[in-house]
Structures are given as C-alpha cells and as structure tokens.
Amino acid sequence: MSPVVIAIDLGATKTLVGVGRTSGDLLARVQFPTPIQGSPELAVNEMVLKIRQLLAENNIADDQVNGVAVGAPGPISYPQGIIYDSPNLGWQKFALRQELEQRLGWPVVVEHDVAMAALGEFHFGQMKRYPNLLYVTLSTGVGAGIIINGELYRGSIGGAGEIGHMVIDPHGRLCNCGRRGCTEAIISGTALAIQARELVEQGRATYLQSLAKDGVITAKEIAIAAREGDSDACRLLAQFRENLQLILANLVHIFNPDIIVLGGGVVQGMRDLFFEGIEEEVRAQVFPMHRPGVKIEVTRLGGDIVLYGCLAAGGIWGFE
Ligand SMILES: [Zn+2]
The missing domain is CATH 3.30.420.40 (ATPase, nucleotide binding domain)
Structure with a gap:
C-alpha cells in the first residue's frame, strides 16, 4: 500500500485535517473552526490534537506516516513554509513548517492552498x-x-x-x-x-x-x-x-x-x-x-x- 500522509487545509475560518494515502485514498477527515485572533500557536495546537485523534481512531502507527502536507493561504515562502502577513489569517511571519516539524517529528511541506488544490x-x-x-x-x-x-x-x-x-x-x-x-x-x-x-x-x-x-x-x-x-x-x-x-x-x-x-x-x-x-x-x-x-x-x-x-x-x- 502507498504511504500515509497527513493532509491539512488551513483556512481563515475553518481547518480540515485528514489522513490518506499518496494514491489518493482519503481515509478520514475532520473539520474545526480555525482559532481566531491571529493566534498561530492556538491553530497549531488544535491541528496536532486532531492529527493524534485521527491516527488513533484509524489505528495508524507513527512509523506508517511519511509526512505532513499543508495547504495554507498566502503569501507563503516555498520551501521554507513561512506564512507572511496573511490578511486572511491575521498571522505575521509564522514559520508553520518548522513549528509543525518540531511538534510532530515528521517532515512537513507547506504550499499555497490554491496550488495544492491544483495538484x-x-x-x-x-x-x-x-x-x-x-x-x-x-x-x-x-x-x-x-x-x-x-x-x-x-x-x-x-x-x-x-x-x-x-x-x-x-x-x-x-x-x-x-x-x-x-x-x-x-x-x-x-x-x-x-x-x-x-x-x-x-x-x-x-x-x-x-x-x-x-x-x-x-x-x-x-x-x-x-x-x-x-x-x-x-x-x-x-x-x-x-x-x-x-x-x-x-x-x-x-x-x-x-x-x-x-x-x-x-x-x-x-x-x-x-x-x-x-x-x-x-x-x-x-x-x-x-x-x-x-x-x-x-x-x-x-x-x-x-x-x-x-x-x-x-x-x-x-x-x-
Ligand atoms: Zn486586489
């Protein structure tokens, strides 16, 4: 079976977190309101929590996961995954990729959400x-x-x-x-x-x-x-x-x-x-x-x- 990927669609009002395979099988997903007030830390906490829950519910062990891919509103630097003054999120220069890598231990890619959708x-x-x-x-x-x-x-x-x-x-x-x-x-x-x-x-x-x-x-x-x-x-x-x-x-x-x-x-x-x-x-x-x-x-x-x-x-x- 193809590798497991954690998928995150970070939006201004809602965030989706999913687990799936690189072959295109979305195994499970969950949606929650993106924490407001321009607080990236709160949003990351929530993402980590949901990822842990999804993996546990679907009996996926950590070593089965290849990495995390995130689609986020721009402007974003690639490949550094830094979200600059995003008017939609109200975040200012937040190193999302680095933060998620540190918190989760898997490699992370962050891409503009519309570009991710095109893929x-x-x-x-x-x-x-x-x-x-x-x-x-x-x-x-x-x-x-x-x-x-x-x-x-x-x-x-x-x-x-x-x-x-x-x-x-x-x-x-x-x-x-x-x-x-x-x-x-x-x-x-x-x-x-x-x-x-x-x-x-x-x-x-x-x-x-x-x-x-x-x-x-x-x-x-x-x-x-x-x-x-x-x-x-x-x-x-x-x-x-x-x-x-x-x-x-x-x-x-x-x-x-x-x-x-x-x-x-x-x-x-x-x-x-x-x-x-x-x-x-x-x-x-x-x-x-x-x-x-x-x-x-x-x-x-x-x-x-x-x-x-x-x-x-x-x-x-x-x-x-
Ligand atoms: Zn304009």
Missing part, C-alpha cells in the same frame, strides 16, 4: 491527466493554481497565480489590496455580498434583505433569492457570470490550458445558477485558434480538494 485536481480530479491545467477558486477570495507541462508552476519567488488581483476595471471597486477593480473585488463571494448590500442601501433588494440572518446578506442569500427568480439577485449573478467569462477568456489567451477547473465555495454553492453554457460563451470570446481547446469544468473533489492535493504532494515530494 489535487491534476492527480485525482480528472479521468485523464491534462498536462496544462488551471484550477480557479472562487470563494471569499479568488486565486489560481497553475500546472504547466505536468508540474506545479510557482513563479520566480512563489507568487504565481494571484489572478484575484488582476485588474479588470481600473475605476471599479476598491480591493483589499488597495487597488481598484481587481477580479477579487468583483467576482468573489465577498464582493457579491457587498454588491447586494449596496443595493439595500439604495433602498432596493428588499427580498434579499428579508432573507438575511442578522441583517447581513451573504452569497448564500443571493443564491436562494436567484433560485426563486428575484430580479435583483438574478441581475447580480448575470453580472458575475459576465465578468467570470471575461476573466476566463483572459486566462485562455495567457495560458492556452488543456482545461480550466473551477472550485471554491461560490462555485459549489451556485453552480446551478451560472455554470451552464459558460464554456460556449468563453469559446466565443477567444481567438479562433484557441476555441477547440476551451474546456471548463467544475471540480468533482468538492470541499476536500486541498486535502487531495496534500496526498498528491506527499507522493511527489516523498518527504525526502
């Missing part, structure tokens, strides 16, 4: 291997994992794939990064929710407002309202779709990938509302030479995609 998709998401694959995540943020010629592309210093900060409207909405009109400020789940709240401030979107728990509209309420045919929600989603198509067409022109795979909370939660026909629309926007190669899918790995990427990473790098 998962490349190895376990598709029936066939597409050597040039883009994984695009749409959730609270927007990012891409890039596989070129069968290998993860990290760029010069590990910063590749930040498509969320590709400006598509220089006079558009203010982004967390300080610039205007970034993709993330326009089509992320957070951006959708902000657009809905703006409608409410203008005295519109009354139905959306009525759905909101504690008065705060999220992407979830937009999806519910759109399914019921609410015109404000449908308009927001039509804009979202139009912008997404534009961004995907840009990516086709830049990367000419074999396949683009979409994932993340917004895609999981709203697939039925925007995905149908998107491949044809993007095909219509790109150069004729690119058209036959346009292939867009939604990941089948769902919310565990980063964990699958960790299993793949354990197999590739072998924790030497």
Whole structure:
C-alpha cells in the first residue's frame, strides 16, 4: 500500500485535517473552526490534537506516516513554509513548517492552498491527466493554481497565480489590496455580498434583505433569492457570470490550458445558477485558434480538494 500522509487545509475560518494515502485514498477527515485572533500557536495546537485523534481512531502507527502536507493561504515562502502577513489569517511571519516539524517529528511541506488544490485536481480530479491545467477558486477570495507541462508552476519567488488581483476595471471597486477593480473585488463571494448590500442601501433588494440572518446578506442569500427568480439577485449573478467569462477568456489567451477547473465555495454553492453554457460563451470570446481547446469544468473533489492535493504532494515530494 502507498504511504500515509497527513493532509491539512488551513483556512481563515475553518481547518480540515485528514489522513490518506499518496494514491489518493482519503481515509478520514475532520473539520474545526480555525482559532481566531491571529493566534498561530492556538491553530497549531488544535491541528496536532486532531492529527493524534485521527491516527488513533484509524489505528495508524507513527512509523506508517511519511509526512505532513499543508495547504495554507498566502503569501507563503516555498520551501521554507513561512506564512507572511496573511490578511486572511491575521498571522505575521509564522514559520508553520518548522513549528509543525518540531511538534510532530515528521517532515512537513507547506504550499499555497490554491496550488495544492491544483495538484489535487491534476492527480485525482480528472479521468485523464491534462498536462496544462488551471484550477480557479472562487470563494471569499479568488486565486489560481497553475500546472504547466505536468508540474506545479510557482513563479520566480512563489507568487504565481494571484489572478484575484488582476485588474479588470481600473475605476471599479476598491480591493483589499488597495487597488481598484481587481477580479477579487468583483467576482468573489465577498464582493457579491457587498454588491447586494449596496443595493439595500439604495433602498432596493428588499427580498434579499428579508432573507438575511442578522441583517447581513451573504452569497448564500443571493443564491436562494436567484433560485426563486428575484430580479435583483438574478441581475447580480448575470453580472458575475459576465465578468467570470471575461476573466476566463483572459486566462485562455495567457495560458492556452488543456482545461480550466473551477472550485471554491461560490462555485459549489451556485453552480446551478451560472455554470451552464459558460464554456460556449468563453469559446466565443477567444481567438479562433484557441476555441477547440476551451474546456471548463467544475471540480468533482468538492470541499476536500486541498486535502487531495496534500496526498498528491506527499507522493511527489516523498518527504525526502
Ligand atoms: Zn486586489
């Protein structure tokens, strides 16, 4: 049997810890809220505790474990695994790899979560291997994992794939990064929710407002309202779709990938509302030479995609 890997998907709001094999069998997983207040030590304590529990529950001895792979929000240095001033986690320059290695005694790799997801998709998401694959995540943020010629592309210093900060409207909405009109400020789940709240401030979107728990509209309420045919929600989603198509067409022109795979909370939660026909629309926007190669899918790995990427990473790098 292939080696056991501990897989960790560290997120801003929740963390998943799993155990599985490098062949892609996820044996068990557990989810818990990421300790807040920007405290990496608390988060590491919780991870270690859950790892110990999972191993005990699944009768896996320490010497069966090859190593630990972690997908985490950026910016991260590779291979040092230092998480720099992560706006999502609120951590500042935390040596996650070193900390986990000291606490657990196994080798650890830390990779950008979206890059890890792309590895998962490349190895376990598709029936066939597409050597040039883009994984695009749409959730609270927007990012891409890039596989070129069968290998993860990290760029010069590990910063590749930040498509969320590709400006598509220089006079558009203010982004967390300080610039205007970034993709993330326009089509992320957070951006959708902000657009809905703006409608409410203008005295519109009354139905959306009525759905909101504690008065705060999220992407979830937009999806519910759109399914019921609410015109404000449908308009927001039509804009979202139009912008997404534009961004995907840009990516086709830049990367000419074999396949683009979409994932993340917004895609999981709203697939039925925007995905149908998107491949044809993007095909219509790109150069004729690119058209036959346009292939867009939604990941089948769902919310565990980063964990699958960790299993793949354990197999590739072998924790030497
Ligand atoms: Zn930005």
